[in-house]
Amino acid sequence: MNARDRLAALRGPHRVLPSILSADFAALAASFLPLEEAGCEVLHLDVMDGHFVPNITFGPPLVKSIRARSHAFLDTHLMIDDPLRYLEPFARAGSDLCTVHCELPLDPAALAAEAARVDTCLGVAIRPSTSLDAAVERWAPFVDLILVMSVEPGFGGQKFMPAAVERLQRAAEISARHGVAPILEVDGGIDANTAPLVRAGGASWLVAGSAVFGNPSPVDAWRQLSRD
Ligand code: DX5
Ligand code: ZN
Helix, strand or coil, rough: CCCHHHHHHHCCEEEEEEEEECHHEEEEHHHHHHHHCCCEEEEEEEECCCCCCCCCCCCHHHHHHHHHHHHCEEEEEEEEHHHHHHHHHHHHHCCCEEEEEEECCCCHHHHHHHHHHCEEEEEEECCCCCCHHHHHHHHHHCCCEEEEECCCCCCCCCCHHHHHHHHHHHHHHHHHHHCCCCEEEEEECCCCCCCCCCCCHHCCCECCCCCHHHCCCCCHHHHHHHHH
């Protein structure tokens, strides 16, 4: 099954995607395997290069190690300067979807062609400070997913920015005008209080880092957040 087909099987219900950024990197499999046993089918992986964002996390070798243990769809958020160069290594390591940032000088058609060539799905992420309309107009025809950031990317545990709700609605409207329906994902500050707001805004994939792994029982937290 190719990456597009694997993604098609995940459309539909709302999902909460644990972001391993907030997990214990020395005990990663022990962090995500209980979630998968509880029914979690998508993990969010935050890749940071110390240039596009000030923080540094991990690269393809860690994705490969996760792939070896995980059955989940690996949603990879690339907060890096040159994503075109790295789609292939991440796809080979096991990323099912790679999301690139619209603030970079990128050609959406070139990214989409490369994603198809290396068999990974493509998403585009939009920072809170970026003009959303222009980004969605430009990228919607080429992507499987639009990630509306609800914090400035770089760190877990930040406060949710409420403007994301209206930005999700706008992203859906503009996409519909282009005759496409990318998955709408939201990332940053999602917890029991903000999850209902972004669902109402049209988000179907909700990333949650500290709300899941900062809880003494990540499985309970994930289940609670996943409930409607
Ligand atoms: C931030 C990352 C997020 C982060 C979210 O740059 O993109 O995925 O893990 O963390 P919380 O849920 O703690 O805001
Ligand atoms: Zn992220």
